[in-house]
Amino acid sequence: MFVDYSLYLVTDRAILKGEDIFSAVEKALKGGVTLVQLREKEVSSRDFYNIALKMKELVNSYNVPLIINDRLDIAFAVDADGLHIGQEDLPLTVARRLLGPSKILGYSVSNVDEAVFGEKNGADYLGAGPVYPTGSKSDAGEPIGIEGLIKIKERVSIPVVGIGGIGVDNISEVKRSGIDGVSLISAILGSGDIEGTSRILITKWRE
Amino acid sequence: MFVDYSLYLVTDRAILKGEDIFSAVEKALKGGVTLVQLREKEVSSRDFYNIALKMKELVNSYNVPLIINDRLDIAFAVDADGLHIGQEDLPLTVARRLLGPSKILGYSVSNVDEAVFGEKNGADYLGAGPVYPTGSKSDAGEPIGIEGLIKIKERVSIPVVGIGGIGVDNISEVKRSGIDGVSLISAILGSGDIEGTSRILITKWRE
Numbered sequence: 001m002f003v004d005y006s007l008y009l010v011t012d013r014a015i016l017k018g019e020d021i022f023s024a025v026e027k028a029l030k031g032g033v034t035l036v037q038l039r040e041k042e043v044s045s046r047d048f049y050n051i052a053l054k055m056k057e058l059v060n061s062y063n064v065p066l067i068i069n070d071r072l073d074i075a076f077a078v079d080a081d082g083l084h085i086g087q088e089d090l091p092l093t094v095a096r097r098l099l100g101p102s103k104i105l106g107y108s109v110s111n112v113d114e115a116v117f118g119e120k121n122g123a124d125y126l127g128a129g130p131v132y133p134t135g136s137k138s139d140a141g142e143p144i145g146i147e148g149l150i151k152i153k154e155r156v157s158i159p160v161v162g163i164g165g166i167g168v169d170n171i172s173e174v175k176r177s178g179i180d181g182v183s184l185i186s187a188i189l190g191s192g193d194i195e196g197t198s199r200i201l202i203t204k205w206r207e
Numbered sequence: 208m209f210v211d212y213s214l215y216l217v218t219d220r221a222i223l224k225g226e227d228i229f230s231a232v233e234k235a236l237k238g239g240v241t242l243v244q245l246r247e248k249e250v251s252s253r254d255f256y257n258i259a260l261k262m263k264e265l266v267n268s269y270n271v272p273l274i275i276n277d278r279l280d281i282a283f284a285v286d287a288d289g290l291h292i293g294q295e296d297l298p299l300t301v302a303r304r305l306l307g308p309s310k311i312l313g314y315s316v317s318n319v320d321e322a323v324f325g326e327k328n329g330a331d332y333l334g335a336g337p338v339y340p341t342g343s344k345s346d347a348g349e350p351i352g353i354e355g356l357i358k359i360k361e362r363v364s365i366p367v368v369g370i371g372g373i374g375v376d377n378i379s380e381v382k383r384s385g386i387d388g389v390s391l392i393s394a395i396l397g398s399g400d401i402e403g404t405s406r407i408l409i410t411k412w413r414e
Binding site for chain 2: 044045046047049070071072073076077085087088089090091094098
């Protein structure tokens with residue numbers, strides 16, 4: 001499957017303040033996001049399954065792949081296009097073995113060592129960050145900056161997606177680092193105009 | 208694999224008040240528990256994986272199968288002997304399809320309809336309850352009593368294990384209902400003497 005990492009939306013229902021998640025994601029898809037990751041940390045497996053099943057249908061109807069955060073069982077259950085794991089999730093080698101070779105496997109990294117380990121152990125792409133300070137993920141570490149992105153990109157051949165504090169104001173600066181895409185949560189979902197903001201972001205990315 | 212459902216321990220680290228979970232489970236194994244379910248609701252996937260990997264080795268060293276609660280991905284990752292799901296977990300049919308035919312699949316039920324559904328849709332055994340009022344699971348419903356157990360047992364041919372409020376004082380009464388085993392959390396883990404209590408319970412069950 002061809003994957004366009006340019007504008008990668010990660011969901012967070014807390015930021016939506018009650019707005020329906022499917023409606024919010026559809027606005028982002030209309031605005032031009034190229035990849036969607038469903039992230040649910042506070043729900044039962046049954047609810048995660050039901051949300052993922054409906055999200056898969058919605059996202060794929062825009063010819064966009066759906067990636068599931070953390071939960072390999074949910075990814076299997078809804079036949080998602082891939083899985084994204086971090087340092088607190090299943091070990092990368094275990095996830096790759098169970099997932100099989102054909103599904104997309106993403107891996108969160110914050111330095112060159114983790115990035116090299118990720119490429120060597122089966123990741124298809126890396127989520128690198130936090131690039132800037134961010135409020136979306138309370139467990140994010142120190143910002144790695146544009147310099148951190150450049151160092152990681154130089155050492156691996158798989159796609160690198162920057163994450164953390166990226167928005168309309170700094171997306172062009174991030175693009176100049178040479179990475180393959182940007183991953184956003186609050187800059188899209190927390191904006192008053194999800195579709196319009198997504199359109200501005202993808203336009204700036206493609207400039 | 209032959210499964211003896213007689214004395215089925217379900218873990219809950221909150222009840223252990225800081226005692227090491229492996230030490231506690233080993234005492235229960237020495238006392239005679241015949242099946243162990245690892246239940247972790249508040250940890251990261253990485254921690255659940257690490258605990259499950261070590262627990263698998265410990266439990267299997269006593270020739271006892273290890274069942275994982277809720278998380279099919281963890282069950283896969285550590286090659287556990289089975290999975291136990293409830294009404295808030297993955298749908299039973301989905302879990303059975305993904306798990307394959309050879310692993311043990313348990314299903315929590317609280318009435319005859321759920322029990323019949325469970326047997327028809329791939330469960331290998333049923334956890335039926337709560338039999339008595341219980342403090343171990345805050346989301347447990349109304350007690351179904353011995354009468355509830357008997358009604359369920361009459362309608363299915365797969366093993367039925369009673370759960371909820373069962374302990375030394377009432378295990379003999381539960382046994383007379385004709386079910387195949389009892390599942391316990393606090394009666395074992397919350398007792399001052401895990402090994403001794405397990406031994407009393409299995410002795411009473413086998414009388």
